[in-house]
Amino acid sequence: MEIAFYVLAVSAILSALAVVFAKSPVYSVLWLILTFFTIAGQYVLLNAQFLAAVHVIVYAGAIMVLFLFVIMLLNLNIATEPVKPVYMRAYEIVGGCVLCLTMVAAIHTSSFEFTPVNAYDNSIGTIEKLGVTLYNNYIFIFEVSSLLFLAAMIGAVILAKKGDI
Amino acid sequence: MIPLEHYLYLSIILFCIGAMGVLLRRNMIILFMCIELMLNSANLLLVALSKFHSDNSAQIFVFFVMLVSAAEVSVGLAILVMLYRNKPSTQIDLWKKLKE
Structure with a gap:
C-alpha cells in the first residue's frame, strides 16, 4: 500500500513535468492523461472509489478527448512555439x-497536528454515503450546477459558431 | 499508513509544476492543461483531508470542482477555436492587446 503510494506519486510528478516540457501539444495531452490515471490511483488508495471512477470518466474520458479533438481539428500537432531567451526560461523555472x-x-515548520481527528471510516467514499450527503446537504448546489452546465453548453455553441448568431 | 504530510507535499509539487507551466509555456492549449493540473492537485488534497477527517463533504466538493472545470474547459476551448479563426495560431502573445 505504501509502496503503491510512492510509485504513483513519483510517476505523477514525472508525467506532470513531461506535460510542461513536451514539445508538441499532443504529447502533453497524452502525458496529462497518464497524470490523471495516477491521481485516480491515489483516490483508490484513499478509499474514494466513486471519485476515482468519476475522475477517470470525466477527465480522461471527456476533457482530454475534448483537448485532443481541438488539437486535431485545428491541426496543432506541430510544435510552433517561439523560443524564449534562456535567462527568461531560467527565471521561470527558478520561480516555480x-x-x-x-x-x-511552510508545511514543514508549521505546528499542525497531523493526527486524524476521528477513527478511520473506510466507507465514506462509497457511492451510497456520498449520495446521501449530496442529496441531503448539497441539493441546491447540485441543481445550480445543472444551470452552470446549460450556460456552458450554450456559451460554447455560440462562441464556436461561424458567422452571425 | 501514509502520513498526511506526504499528501500535502505531493499536491504542493503538482501545483507548482502547473504554475511553472503557466509561466513557461506560451501555447494556450498547454496553459489550459496546466490549469487542469493545478485543479487536480487541489482535488487530491481535498480527498486526502476528507479521509483524514472521516468527512465526505470534501469529496462532494471535489465532485463540484470537477464539474466546474469541465464547464470551464468547454467554454475555454470554444474561445480558443474562435481566436484561432481570427489569427491562425495558439500563441498567447498574439493577444497581448486584450489586456490594454
Missing part, C-alpha cells in the same frame, strides 16, 4: 521551484 520550496517549508 522557489514557490514549491516556500510552501513545503
Whole structure:
C-alpha cells in the first residue's frame, strides 16, 4: 500500500513535468492523461472509489478527448512555439521551484497536528454515503450546477459558431 | 499508513509544476492543461483531508470542482477555436492587446 503510494506519486510528478516540457501539444495531452490515471490511483488508495471512477470518466474520458479533438481539428500537432531567451526560461523555472520550496517549508515548520481527528471510516467514499450527503446537504448546489452546465453548453455553441448568431 | 504530510507535499509539487507551466509555456492549449493540473492537485488534497477527517463533504466538493472545470474547459476551448479563426495560431502573445 505504501509502496503503491510512492510509485504513483513519483510517476505523477514525472508525467506532470513531461506535460510542461513536451514539445508538441499532443504529447502533453497524452502525458496529462497518464497524470490523471495516477491521481485516480491515489483516490483508490484513499478509499474514494466513486471519485476515482468519476475522475477517470470525466477527465480522461471527456476533457482530454475534448483537448485532443481541438488539437486535431485545428491541426496543432506541430510544435510552433517561439523560443524564449534562456535567462527568461531560467527565471521561470527558478520561480516555480522557489514557490514549491516556500510552501513545503511552510508545511514543514508549521505546528499542525497531523493526527486524524476521528477513527478511520473506510466507507465514506462509497457511492451510497456520498449520495446521501449530496442529496441531503448539497441539493441546491447540485441543481445550480445543472444551470452552470446549460450556460456552458450554450456559451460554447455560440462562441464556436461561424458567422452571425 | 501514509502520513498526511506526504499528501500535502505531493499536491504542493503538482501545483507548482502547473504554475511553472503557466509561466513557461506560451501555447494556450498547454496553459489550459496546466490549469487542469493545478485543479487536480487541489482535488487530491481535498480527498486526502476528507479521509483524514472521516468527512465526505470534501469529496462532494471535489465532485463540484470537477464539474466546474469541465464547464470551464468547454467554454475555454470554444474561445480558443474562435481566436484561432481570427489569427491562425495558439500563441498567447498574439493577444497581448486584450489586456490594454
